[in-house]
Structure formats: C-alpha cells, structure tokens
Amino acid sequence: MREKFLLAVAILCFSIALSIAGAVAAEMPVAQPTGPAATARLSLDEALALFLRQNLDLIIAKYGIDYAQGQAITARLFPNPVLSVGAVGSWTQGRTLSRSGQVYPQVQQLFEMAGKRGYRIESAAYGIQGAEAAFEDAIRQLSFTLKETYYRVQLGLRRLNLAEENRDRFARILEINTVRFKKGFIAEVDLIRIRLQVVDFQSQVITALQDTESARADLRVLLQLPATTKLELTTDMEYRRIDPDVRAMQQLALDGRPDIRVKRIARAQRSADLKLAQAYRYPDVTIGGGYALQGPQGPDNPQQLGLSVGVPLPLFNRNQGGIAQGEVNVQVAEADLRKTLVEVENQVDIAHRNLIQSRNLVEAYQKGVLEDARQTLTIVERAYERGGATILELLDAARTARSIQLNYLESLFNYQRNVFQLESAVGREIST
Template sequence: MRVESPRLWFFFTASSILCLLTSLSVLADAAQPPLPSVDTIREPPPSIRLSLDEAIALFLKQNFDVLITRYGIESNKGQEITAALFPNPLMTVGTLSSYTQGRTLSNSGQLFGQIQQLFELAGKRGYRVEAAGYGTRSAEAAFEDAVRQLGFTVKDTYYRIQLAQRRLILAEENRDRFSRILEINTIRFKKGYIAEVDLIRIRLQMVDFHAQVIQSLQDAESARGDLRQLLRLSPKTAVELTTEMDFRRIDPDINKLRVAALDLRPDIRAKRFTYSQREADLKLAKAYRIPDVTIAGGYAIQGSNGPDNPGQVALNAGIPLPLFNRNQGGIRQAEVAVQSAEADLNKTVNQVENEVDVAYRNLIQSRRLVEAYVGGVLDDARSTLNIVERAYERGGATILDLLDAARTSRTIQQNYIEALYSYQHNLFQLESAVGQEIRS
C-alpha cells in the first residue's frame, strides 16, 4: 500500500500503533486472572473443637439461663443486707411563739429540736437476718439445681449430635454400596442379564438410603443449633465434637444412689432452706406481738421574753399498747407458709426417690440391650450382607435376597446406635437424678 500524502501517512502510522497497543493490553488482561471483588471475599466461619467436659465448662461460663439464675443469688444477698440494717432515726425541728403583750417571734419564740429512735424488741432484727440468710442459701441451691438440669440437657444434646452423625455414616455407607451395585446392574440390564424390575428395586432402595442421609444431616444440624444456643455460640460457628459415643459399662449400687440423692440433690436442699426460712418468718411474726419502743431526746431554746428557763432538755419514750392488733393474721399466714413448705419438701423427696429408681431401671435395661448387640450381632449382620452381596454378584442370590440382607443389616446397626444413645441418655438421666457423676 502506498501513501502519497505525508498527513495520511502520519494518520495511518498512528492508527496502527494505537491498534497494536490496544491488542497487547487486551492480551495482558486476559493472561492475568481477575481480581476478586469485595463482595466475593469472605472470611472463613469460626470453628471450635469441644470435648464433653469442655462443652460443660463453656456452658457454665456463657449460658444465659445460668447467668440469670446467678443474678438471683446476688438479689437475695441484697435482701440480707437490708434485713441487717437498723431503722433510721427521725429528727424533728419546730418553733413556738406567743404574740400577746408585745411578744414576737424574735424575742419570745421557742426553737426546739428532737431526735427519735425506734428500738426493735424480741429479736425481730435477728429473725429477719436469719430468714434472709436461708433465702440466700435457697437461691444458691436453686442455682445449682438449674446447672444440674441444664447440664443434663447439654450432655444429651451433645450426644444427639453424635447419634445423628453415626446415623449419617451408616446411611452414607449403604448409599455408596448400592450406588456401586446400581452402576453394575445398569450395565447388566443393558446387556440383558437382569430384568428391569430388579433395576427398579435397586433404584428405589437408593432413594430410601438417600432420604436417610438427608434426614440424618437435618437431625445433626438441628442438634448443633440447640448446642450452640446452650453454649451461647454464634450460628456461624462450626462445632466439632471430640468425645465419641462409646459404650462404658456402669454397674451402680442403687442403695447408695438413693442415699446420695437425698443428700446431694440441690432442689431438696433448696426446699429445706425454704422450710427453715419459713420457720424463721414464723418466729418473726410471733415476735411482732411484742411492741417496739421509741425513745426521743430533744432540746429547746427560748427568746429573751420567755420564761426563766431559756434552755430545756426533753427525754421521752413511747410504746404502742397491743390491745387489738397482736399480729394475729401475720402469725396465721406464717404458720400456713411453714406447713406449705414442709409439704413441698416432702413432695420433692418423694419425687427424687422415684426419679432415681426409674432412671436406674432404665439404665440397666438399656445396658443389657447394648451388651446384646456388642456380643456379636453387629458382626453377624455385616457378614451376612457381605456374603449375600458376593453371592448376588456370582448369580447365587436374587435381588430380593440382597435387599432383604441390606435392610436387615441396616436395621440391626441402626438399632444398635439407638440403643447406645439410649444407654448414654439413661446414664445422664441417672446422674441428674442423683445429683452427681457416676463412675462405676
């Protein structure tokens, strides 16, 4: 191409260089990966690994219900402080003047002041302090009882996650096994070696196992949500559990458990303290039959035109006469409160005794069931499925035999997982009923 004009030649050269630079820029941008936008940058969610003991410790530190119950103890301590305080004295200041015979407030007025103090008799203050002290101890025992009950919930929720995870593992194993069987039999069906109805049966079984996987995932997420709420963790926190749901044989002594429950259960101690508090309230109500004494002392200053005694000192005492009100209603109410507290205590004792017996029997029965599975049933179920699967691959068993063996193996293994969880649940229930951890 020939360019005659210098201007045209310059324009053509500049355009060529610009196109070349643009092409190089596009190629450079294409060679470099695009930078991520601000919206695509995400911090990984926090993760926490927890053993069962660590979960309990975190629960005691952060659970809202535990914190609220602990505040109740501080409130009762405030009542103790109030009960120990003495009544405030009363100060009275006044003037008195005569306006006859040229007297005025400035030359004949009287200025007087007086202080009164109430003195409580019959040990009223001591009874109030005693009742408030029992109230604080009852609140402390109620706090321990809240920890006992919520601690059981934390343990049970922890193992509900383990139960769901064990179900998930079992469902995934069965799904993967039948996924391989489905792939093989799809090829066999195309070659005409098996009937279509057998392939359909395998597909239906695959759907069932897939549904079990989804259900196990949902159960695990639900239990994790409950645990995060108990431990006051963010919903974004990934929780990994390190304590496995294993079988540990426990053979406790029921007689020792009954005695320990009556001594250690914090709800029984709380009811005992409440009963003692009501007895102190009754003593206080009876003490109010005796009136209190008010003692007052004062001093008066008179003006220049007053009597000959310009300074006067006064001292007096006052006491109500218990002619009509001798706190009859308060005493009756306090007596009923004592009877009610005693009945409530007896009810709690009876309830605890029954809880211990029921939890003990449930533990023994669930232990026997777990031991029956551990004795060889699980291995037999797995072996049977493997034998039938190999026989089916060689043509020595039908698809119905394989499906029946798979269902039996799944049922046995799932029942074992359920029995193991039930055993742990009943063990935690017995520990909660007794009020202490059971080691043997």
Template sequence: MKLNGLLAGLIFHRHSFGLSALLVFSLGFAAVSIAENGAPVAFEPNDEKTSDAYQPPTEEKKLTLRNAVQLALEHNPELAAFAKEALALQGLTLQAGLLPNPVIQYDGEDVSSRSHGPAARFDSLRIIQLFETGGKRSARTRAALLGQESAEQDYAARRLDLIARVANVYLDVLAGQERSKLALASQELAQKVADTASKRVIAGKAPPIEETRAQVALATANIEVEQAQRNLISFRRQLTLLWGDPAPTFTSALGELETFVVIPELNALEARLRQNPLALRSLKNLEQQRALHTLEKARRIPDVTLNVGIRRYGWDISNDTTALVGLSIPLPLFDRNQGNLMAAQQRVNRAVDDQAAMELQLRTLLTQAYESLIAADTQISMLRDEILPGARETFRMANRGYELGRFGFLELLDAQRTLFQNQTLYLQALSNYQRLINEVERLTAAPMEPANQKPQK
C-alpha cells in the same frame, strides 16, 4: 466415635453472693463426656482463673463438650437472669440487718399573752430512736439470709439443668455425626450392590428387574443420607443457640458414644438425691419459712421508742434550757400479730409438704430413669453381642452368594436392610443409654463410675 463419661464441674462461687466459701458441685455426665486422643477429659473446676476453664476450638474448629458447656455458662441469658436475682437477694440480706434510722425533730412554739405579759418562745430539739426488741433484727436477717441461700440453690439447679441440656444436645450432634457416617456407609454398600446387579444383568445372569430393584434401594439410601445430614445441621444449630450463636462455626464435635458405666444399686443412688440442688432448695425454703415464723413471733413483743432532747426558753423570758426524755411503748391490746403468725405457721406447713413432694418427685424420676437405664443396657448387650454379629455375617454370606449366583437379589436386599436397621437401632440404643445416664447424674448431682470393660466388637 465414642462418648466417654464427662465429669462436668459446676462451679458456684458463694463469695460472689456475699459468702466466703466456694461451693463446687461435681456433676458427672458420664454419658456425654469427651475423649480427646483416646483419653477422657474432665471439666475440672478452677478456683482462681475462670478464663483457663475455656479453651477455644482448634484451627480445625473441632468442638469439645468442655468448650460447649463453658460457652453456655458464660453466655446463656436465662442463667444470667437467675444470677442477677441471687445478687438482688444479697442486697435484701444486707438491708434486713440494718438498724432503724434515728429521727431528729425540731419544735418551735410562740406563746403570746396580751393580758398577762410579753410574748415567749419555746424551742425544742429531740432525737428519736426506735429500739427493736425480742430479737427481731437477728430473726429478720436470718430469714433474709436463708432466702438468699435458697436463691443460690435455685441458681445451682438452673446451672445444672443448663449443663444437662448442653450435654444432651451435644449428644444429639455426636449421634447425628454417627448417623451420617452410617447412612454414607449404607449408600456406598447400596452402590456396590447396584453395580453388581448391573453387571449380572449385562452378563445375562439376572433379569433386568433386579437392576431396577437395586436402583430403588440406592435411591432410598440417598434419601437416608440427605435426611441424616439435615438432622445434623439442625442439632448443630440447637447446640450453638444455647449460648446465643445462631450460626455454628465448628466443623465437628469430639466425643465417643460406646462408653459404659457401672450401674450401682437403686438405693445407693437414692441416697444421693439429697445433694440435688432442688432438694437443697426445698430444705432451705423450709428453714426460711421457719425463720419467718420466728420473726412473726418476735413481732408480738412491742418495740420501744426513746426520745431525748432539750427545750430552750428564749426571747423575753430567761434563756433557760431543760432536758427532755420520752419513752413510748405500744400496748398490745388488739393487734398482737396473731394473723401474721397464723399465716407464717401455715407457710411452714406448706414448706414441709413441698419438701416431701420434691423428694417424692426426685425419687420417682430417678426410679424411672434407673429402670430405663437397666433396660437400655440389656438392649445394647443383645445388639452388640448377638444381633449385630449375626446380621453382619448374614449379609456377608448373602452378598457372596449373590455374586456366585447361589442367592437371589431379594435375599441380598433383605440382608442389607436388616443390617442397616440393626446398626441404626444400635446407634439409637447407645444414644438412649447415654441420655439416661445424663438424667441419673443430673438427679443425683454426682458422676457414675466408668466401666473398665471395653465393648466387644
């Protein structure tokens, strides 16, 4: 199997959160992309019909990474919780832009005078309206909108992390399948060696201890097969649990491990870090805190309350009606919102520090992943071009020499063990290489260019 680079489309419909534009994050998981029928498959976004993005497994129940990602995006409960929070903040943005409700007030008053005349009644009806000054409503709306956009970036970051998790576990499944094939091949090889040793012992060309050693090596190979199969079962369950299915129904996962990318310079990758949803979220958080600081500054300006109404004089006095007009403005003598303004300024300062810390954290993680990726690429090249060909040739010569009686069994056993260990090491190096590409692409939120050169066999 090979694992070609996946271009996983992270689709984020902003209009579903009250906005009009469609924000598409193209996430290149080149390490864990799928090649079906020898051609790379891209997980491309669909603007209109999301049902077209998911293609159920075939009758053979062969799972693709596209199917796995779509299932996780649709059914993962953790991601659904973040989506609901973003929807909740849409309501807060709507609420922040609403005008204060008017107040209607009725007053009824009886005035009776036992010594000066008949009783009188006064009926008053007022409408009271608060008018916000200083741009409070627009500042409050902007702060709420930035909070909603920050939550959207948080949702995008969680979605990106989920795709990365699916890709990594899918990679474990592919590597587990290859590990099982390698263990079965080693078991078959050990069986052939055991049969050859048995024939040599029967023919009197070798002592019985060689047959015993061969049987021990065969038993070890059997244990390796069982362990590889158990690990594969565990990885399959871990994958399906990401979309809430505890019992895997697919028979195999499609994909290729031996696919490589062009590794760009570190400074070129660092320039892409600003597109990471976590970086965008920290930027939106800073903008929101500044908007809240602007709102607290506006709250220093007193609001105006206007009331208008009528008063009617009834009963025994003439039915006259009088217009009422009132205006009230708080005097900012003691409370000038200075405490809230100070707190808002400190939160702005903290947001600046948080943004710098997030940038440093992303840069540190990228540097670590990049250096490890370079080392993994070098290790793969050495194993593929130098070590594995030498180990295969050594085992071929040892096996042939053992059959002809020129080499002892220990030399053959050592050559067999060396070949199996280096094949296992090569598989682990490929898995590590693909996982590091996953990490780099997760941090940069962009795909890496696939290499055109095919690996040499």
C-alpha cells in the same frame, strides 16, 4: 436560665447512666469473639466447662445469689433516726415568733424489741443458702441437657455415616447393574428397584444431616456460640458398662441433691420467718431527745432539754394474721420437702431401671447381632453378584442390616442418656 439548668441535669443523668451500664457490662461474662468460620473442638468435659462459663440461664440463676446477699444487707441495717422540728409562737400584743416563740428540734430513734433484727438476719442467711443451692440445682439440670445434646450430635453423625455408607453401596450396585441391564442380563424392574433404594438412602442421608445440624444448633445455643461456629466433638459415643447400687444411689440423692437442700433450707427459713412474726407481738420502743429554744419573751425564758419515749399499745393488732400465715408457711414447706423426698427416691429408682434395661439391650446387640447383620448383607450381596440371590433378597438384607444398626445406635444413645439421667437424679457423677 431554667432551660440551661434542665439541660445540665439531663447531661449529668445521662453520664451517670452510661457509667452504670459500663460497669455492669464489665462484670458480665462475655463469650470470646469468633471469626466467621471459627471451629470449636470440644470434648464433653471442655463443653461442660464452656457451658458453666457462658450459659445465660446459669448466669441468671447466679444473679439470684447476689439478690439474696442484697436482702441480707438490708436485714442487717438499723432503722434510720427521725429528725423533727416543732415551733410554737404568739402574734398577739405585738409579739413575734422570733421574740416569744419556741423552736423544738428533736431526734427520734426506733429500737426493735424481741429479737426482730436477729430473726431477719437469720432468715436472710437462709435465703443466701437457698439461692446457692438453687444455683447448684440449675447446674445439675442444665448439665444433663448439655450432655444429652452433645451425644445427640454424635448420634446424628453416626446415623449420617450409616446412611452415606448404604447410599454409596447401592450407588455402586446401581452403576454395575445399569451396565448389566444394557447388556440384557437383568430385568428393568430390578434396575428400578435398585434406583428407588438409592433414592431412599439419599433421603435418609438428608434426614440424618438435618437432625445433626439441628442438634448442633441446640448445642451452640447452650454454649452461647455464634451460628457460624463449626463444632467438632471429640468424645465418642462409646459403651461403658455401669452397674450402680440403687439403694446407695438413693441415699446419695437424699443426702446431697441440691433441690432437696433448697427445700430443707426453705423450711428453716420459714421457721425463722415464723419467729419473726411472733416477735411482732411485742411493740418496738421509740426514744427521742430534743432541745427547746425560746425567744426573749417566752413563758419562762430558760432553754430546755426534752426526752420522749413512745411505745405502741398492742390492744388490737398483735400480728395475729402474720403468725397464722407463718405457721401455714412452715407446714407448706414441710409438706413440700416430704413430697420432694418421695419424688427423688422414685426418680432414682426409675432412672436405674431404665439404665439396666438399656444396658441389657446394648449388650445383646454387641454379642454378635451387629456383626451377623453386616455379614449377612455382605454374603447376600456377593451371592447377588454371582446370580445366586435375587434383587429382593439383596434389598431385604440391606434393610435388615440398616434396621439392626440403627436400632443399636438408638439403644447406645438411650443407654448413655440413661446414665446421664441417673447422674442427674442422684446429683453427682457415677463412676461404677
């Protein structure tokens, strides 16, 4: 019988565990199933929307709000009453407990004084606000990571296209000059130089492809997509001139950045905790009531009502340590807030400076340097085909054009990254 009973209890516990697991799984966000070769076409805004729905770091941060709400529920609860039962009896001279004893059931209730429950509720409310602000700050920081990764994929694709273009160009030159070498029109060393350059451009193609696939993998991880998902990104890495007012940006950051709100809420919560610690100097009151039941041979036989009041005497412990700790916590929260304000102001200033410098560099390239590099390569290539330029001049023009184009792509990516960095520092998107 005992074994059957234990088996039944085990089955019941397992069933309850399965029910709880099923309920939790039903509430958790789940990515849509994708086929083995599914393709996701995403603009930057669509990637952000998918990111906000499925990123596990954000989901974990959101659970912090639920945890704080649970603490708020606990803070509102009253202490449970205590039921106690006492019995007194005599076994002498033929007496028994049922005939001469006394049973005294009593219910006691603790009443918190000096507003302790209210201070706990106040602190818990600040905890919810802080968790919500922390969740917004997680969105701010991780959104920057997503945008940067999105454009890192686009940068890799632009590099890959450039490397393939250079490889194909010199592959054609190699094919033509192989025929010319066989006819004795060029020296073997020139053919070797062209062949080496083709191999170098092929190496650059492989490197760019690896960098692009690595960035794609990072983006899939952020979006919680399977490794088999093919990503097609539709938002190009284009230049959009932005000239923000740094002072206005700093003020916006100081007024609305969520991590600053977290620190301000933490300071307010520490103040509420200090008030709670100070309230513990005053003792709580325990009130009890009971009914004494006596046997027929009790001392005076009639039934009795009882009332008790208990108050701790605060002679030694008046929560001196808790008050001292609360005062220190308030000072620490205040210092942490001031530190964050200084850091945010400087972050905006640095991000703005980097944006202006990268913007100037992009515009310098766009004023004609890129086109000059392309035309120079085309002119030298045509001159080489007519015999008016050497292979060294052609290779030098190709390397210069490639270097200028790569530097432009890097500057364009850095400019866009600095735009996102400034938006992250301010805590909002920048339109002008």
